[in-house]
Amino acid sequence: MIDVCLLGTGGVMPLPGRWLSSALIRYNGRMILIDCGEGTQVPLRMAGWGFKAIDAVLFTHYHGDHAAGLPGLLLTIGNSERTEPLTLIGPPGLGEVVEGLTVIAPELPYNLKLIELSGTERDEIRLNGLIIGSIPVDHTITCLCYSLYLKRQGKFDIDMAEKLNIPVQYYRQLQNGCKVEADGRVIKPEMVLGLERKGIKICYCTDTRPTEALVDFVRESDLFICEGMYGSNEDLEKAVQKKHMTFTEAAEIAKKARVKELWLTHYSPSLTEPEKYIDETEAVFPGTRTGTDLLAKTLKYNQE
Amino acid sequence: MIDVCLLGTGGVMPLPGRWLSSALIRYNGRMILIDCGEGTQVPLRMAGWGFKAIDAVLFTHYHGDHAAGLPGLLLTIGNSERTEPLTLIGPPGLGEVVEGLTVIAPELPYNLKLIELSGTERDEIRLNGLIIGSIPVDHTITCLCYSLYLKRQGKFDIDMAEKLNIPVQYYRQLQNGCKVEADGRVIKPEMVLGLERKGIKICYCTDTRPTEALVDFVRESDLFICEGMYGSNEDLEKAVQKKHMTFTEAAEIAKKARVKELWLTHYSPSLTEPEKYIDETEAVFPGTRTGTDLLAKTLKYNQE
Numbered sequence: 001m002i003d004v005c006l007l008g009t010g011g012v013m014p015l016p017g018r019w020l021s022s023a024l025i026r027y028n029g030r031m032i033l034i035d036c037g038e039g040t041q042v043p044l045r046m047a048g049w050g051f052k053a054i055d056a057v058l059f060t061h062y063h064g065d066h067a068a069g070l071p072g073l074l075l076t077i078g079n080s081e082r083t084e085p086l087t088l089i090g091p092p093g094l095g096e097v098v099e100g101l102t103v104i105a106p107e108l109p110y111n112l113k114l115i116e117l118s119g120t121e122r123d124e125i126r127l128n129g130l131i132i133g134s135i136p137v138d139h140t141i142t143c144l145c146y147s148l149y150l151k152r153q154g155k156f157d158i159d160m161a162e163k164l165n166i167p168v169q170y171y172r173q174l175q176n177g178c179k180v181e182a183d184g185r186v187i188k189p190e191m192v193l194g195l196e197r198k199g200i201k202i203c204y205c206t207d208t209r210p211t212e213a214l215v216d217f218v219r220e221s222d223l224f225i226c227e228g229m230y231g232s233n234e235d236l237e238k239a240v241q242k243k244h245m246t247f248t249e250a251a252e253i254a255k256k257a258r259v260k261e262l263w264l265t266h267y268s269p270s271l272t273e274p275e276k277y278i279d280e281t282e283a284v285f286p287g288t289r290t291g292t293d294l295l296a297k298t299l300k301y302n303q304e
Numbered sequence: 305m306i307d308v309c310l311l312g313t314g315g316v317m318p319l320p321g322r323w324l325s326s327a328l329i330r331y332n333g334r335m336i337l338i339d340c341g342e343g344t345q346v347p348l349r350m351a352g353w354g355f356k357a358i359d360a361v362l363f364t365h366y367h368g369d370h371a372a373g374l375p376g377l378l379l380t381i382g383n384s385e386r387t388e389p390l391t392l393i394g395p396p397g398l399g400e401v402v403e404g405l406t407v408i409a410p411e412l413p414y415n416l417k418l419i420e421l422s423g424t425e426r427d428e429i430r431l432n433g434l435i436i437g438s439i440p441v442d443h444t445i446t447c448l449c450y451s452l453y454l455k456r457q458g459k460f461d462i463d464m465a466e467k468l469n470i471p472v473q474y475y476r477q478l479q480n481g482c483k484v485e486a487d488g489r490v491i492k493p494e495m496v497l498g499l500e501r502k503g504i505k506i507c508y509c510t511d512t513r514p515t516e517a518l519v520d521f522v523r524e525s526d527l528f529i530c531e532g533m534y535g536s537n538e539d540l541e542k543a544v545q546k547k548h549m550t551f552t553e554a555a556e557i558a559k560k561a562r563v564k565e566l567w568l569t570h571y572s573p574s575l576t577e578p579e580k581y582i583d584e585t586e587a588v589f590p591g592t593r594t595g596t597d598l599l600a601k602t603l604k605y606n607q608e
Contacts, residue, residue, distance in 0.1 A: 013380050014343060016350050038376035039318060039343040046320050064408045068376045072342035075368045076317050100407030103400060104368045 002027045002130075002150055002200050004223060005296040007043040009274075011207070011229055011244075011266040012065055014039040019293050020065050021266040023204055023225055024049060025148055030128045033073075034058045034146060034204045040069040041076050043293055052080040056127055059090030060206055061143035062097045070098070071105040078108045085111040087127065091119035091142045117144060122217075135217045137208035139243045145205040145214060147221070152301050153177055154194030161192045200299045203259075206266045209240065210249050215256045222299050224259040225291070226250040227266035231277035235268075244268075247277050251284035263291040306331045306454055306504050308527060309600040311347040313578075315511070315533055315548075315570040316369055318343040323597050324369050325570040327508055327529055328353060329452055334432040337377075338362045338450060338508045344373040345380050347597055356384040360431055363394030364510055365447035366401045374402070375409040382412045389415040391431065395423035395446045421448060426521070439521045441512035443547045449509040449518060451525070456605050457481055458498030465496045504603045507563075510570045513544065514553050525563040526603050529595070530554040532568035535581035548572075551581050555588035569595040 003026040008019025020037030024047060031054045033044070044051065054077060060066055070088075077086065088098060094116045102108075117123045119142045123134045133147040156175045166187055170180045174189045181187075203218040206227035218224050229244035230236075239246050247264060254262040262285055267274050274290040281288045289295075307330040312323025324341030328351060335358045337348070348355065358381060364370055374392075381390065392402060398420045406412075421427045423446040427438045437451040460479045470491055474484045481493045507522040510531035522528050533548035534540075543550050551568055558566040566589055571578050578594040585592045593599075 013376065013383070014346050016346055038373060039346065042318050042320055042343065062408050064375050064379045067408050068372075069342060071368050072317065072372045079317070097407050100404040103404030104366050104371050 001298055001300045002148070002202065003049075003296065003298050004202060004225075005047045005049070005294060006225065006263060006265060006291045007040055007047065008037070008293050009265045009267055009291045009295075010065075010269065011227070012269050014065075015269055018267070019043045020069070021206055021227070022066075022069075025130075025202065026053075027128055027130060027150060029053060030055050032056045032058060032128065032130070032132075032148070035060055035066040035206075036069040036073050037065045038068040038072075041073045044073070046294060047296070050080065051077045052082045054086065055084075056087040056089055058132070058146055058204075059088070059094065059097075059144075060146070060204070061091060061139060061141055062093055063141065063207070066206075067097060067101070071101045074102065074105050074108055074112075078105075078110070082110050085113045087113045087115060089115045089117065089125070089132070091136075091144050092116055093142070119144065133217070135213055137205065137214060138211050139207045139209075143207055145203065145208065145217060147217060148202045148204075150200040152197045152199040153189070154196055157192050157194055164191065166192065198302060200301065202299065207244055209243050210245060210253055215253055218253065218259060219257045221257065221259040223261050223263065223297070224254050224257070225263045225265055226253065228264035228274070228281075228290075229266055229268050229271075231267075231271050231274055233280070247274075247281040247288075247290075248284050251281045251288055254285040254288065260287060262288045263295065264288065265291040305602055305604045306452070306506065307353075307600065307602050308506060308529075309351045309353070309598060310529065310567060310569060310595045311344055311351065312341070312597050313569045313571055313595045314369075314573065315531070316573050318369075319573055322571070323347045324373070325510055325531070326370075326373075329434075329506065330357075331432055331434060331454060333357060334359050336360045336362060336432065336434070336436075336452070339364055339370040339510075340373040340377050341369045342372040342376075345377045348377070350598060351600070354384065355381045356386045358390065359388075360391040360393055362436070362450055362508075363392070363398065363401075363448075364450070364508070365395060365443060365445055366397055367445065367511070370510075371401060371405070375405045378406065378409050378412055378416075382409075382414065386414050389417045391417045391419060393419045393421065393429070393436070395440075395448050396420055397446070423448065437521070439517055441509065441518060442515050443511045443513075447511055449507065449512065449521060451521060452506045452508075454504040456501045456503040457493070458500055461496050461498055468495065470496065502606060504605065506603065511548055513547050514549060514557055519557055519560045522557065522563060523561045525561065527565050527567065527601070528558050528561070528563040529567045529569055530557065531570035532578070532585075532594075533570055533572050533575075535571075535575050535578055537584070551578075551585040551592075552588050555585045555592055558589040558592065564591060566592045567595040567599065568592065 007022040010018040228247040311326040314322040532551040
């Protein structure tokens with residue numbers, strides 16, 4: 001299972017009562033933060049999941065509302081007594097951004113490890129047992145959409161395990177995908193595990209216009225967190241011009257990609273009541289929810 | 305008169321319910337911000353004085369909790385349609401800090417003008433009709449205490465004006481310190497103004513240990529905004545070690561300097577109830593107030 005918490009839902013600038021868009025992902029007690037705008041450390045504290053277990057910060061892009069909170073977060077993580085390296089991941093330019101922003105955080109009690117993604121093609125890395133994918137989207141500067149996928153291995157075939165005379169005490173290790181040595185022979189997990197089952201897929205996408213590649217990339221997500229800068233369809237022209245989306249455009253992607261659930265985020269400061277537009281958005285994709293600061297959910301494997 | 309608003313009162317990191325220490329000063333419709341930690345733009349919005357009229361940001365020093373909000377503030381001021389240059393003032397290193405932090409705010413619709421103070425001696429500059437003074441204090445890195453002084457000219461001597469046959473329509477200009485030409489002769493304000501009277505003095509001081517120079521510098525302030533990182537005298541050792549002050553140390557300075565009013569600020573995150581220590585602090589200096597976020601006051605000239 002994976003825990004997800006939407007720390008904030010605003011775009012452009014932090015507001016009284018609305019933090020900037022950011023998501024916290026927790027799996028196996030370790031955490032990944034996606035985007036870190038000014039003030040993100042405050043809802044992070046409010047979420048109550050702690051700071052020390054954040055192993056990576058993923059940046060969609062380097063506009064201020066997605067990155068300005070980095071130096072403060074790094075200092076606060078430092079105060080949490082973390083000493084293990086922290087990984088920062090983002091499109092090209094990461095080194096320059098981190099070097100610039102850490103001018104006011106020159107001495108941290110842990111190292112930073114930087115991973116610059118291509119920004120031009122689909123990338124994939126592994127972290128904390130999750131597969132992190134990314135593709136470039138269509139914004140005013142290079143911007144990435146991220147997917148986080150937690151694999152689920154095949155079902156344990158108890159009949160096969162008995163047939164192979166595997167001692168019961170090794171079942172759990174094999175279920176967890178580990179090779180074991182028993183009675184002088186090597187037993188591989190694939191000998192007793194069925195075909196890989198559907199895992200859990202979360203996608204985080206902001207800031208962009210809709211693209212076909214995006215539909216393909218977020219296909220069948222269990223949770224699709226997507227920007228909806230504008231609630232009203234009347235703001236479509238503004239959305240096109242500023243390279244953002246309306247609620248119904250986000251819902252169209254969710255529908256085409258057959259995701260399970262859509263959380264809208266990254267609202268324009270002028271959009272004070274996102275829920276006003278939920279009916280027309282649900283008419284396009286019924287599984288839509290207008291995200292709110294600190295909205296959290298635990299995603300579990302499908303029952304089989 | 306001058307309006308003062310304490311935007312936040314926290315040290316180290318922004319907290320749910322407590323913004324980082326910063327003060328906004330308004331005089332004649334123009335504004336000066338002192339320090340800009342992460343999130344400062346949010347209470348700035350809550351104060352309701354706007355963004356566009358901020359002409360200068362003064363930095364006491366470049367620790368993250370005093371400077372990390374700069375890029376976000378610059379972007380938000382940009383959104384307020386400001387086009388006049390904005391002045392940034394601080395101790396040595398300002399250029400490097402601004403260059404680093406603006407890596408995520410590369411295109412602003414106005415220019416930045418940087419003024420680096422010496423950091424080693426008393427400096428004085430004039431801005432918006434205010435005299436801004438600074439002295440170095442005693443912190444872990446170079447840090448400045450600021451004074452803002454609004455001069456008050458002498459009383460208008462109506463008898464003298466009549467004696468000199470100055471037409472009544474020029475009185476206001478002369479009262480405002482302007483030279484006028486009337487009936488072919490030049491009349492200087494000093495001809496009809498008495499001796500300069502006491503103006504309004506505000507001092508802002510954080511982060512530091514007490515120093516003798518500080519007492520001298522803040523002498524007879526109308527308002528002395530001063531750090532009180534620790535409420536309890538039991539934390540004195542910690543204050544010495546981290547180069548901060550306890551409430552009573554701040555009150556001692558206020559008392560020695562015979563200021564009118566002391567507002568405490570820059571509380572440690574562990575200091576959840578500053579008002580718990582007000583009695584023992586008032587015992588040292590009765591005019592103490594434990595600052596709270598958005599505490600505001602209008603300072604007027606003394607009645608004469």
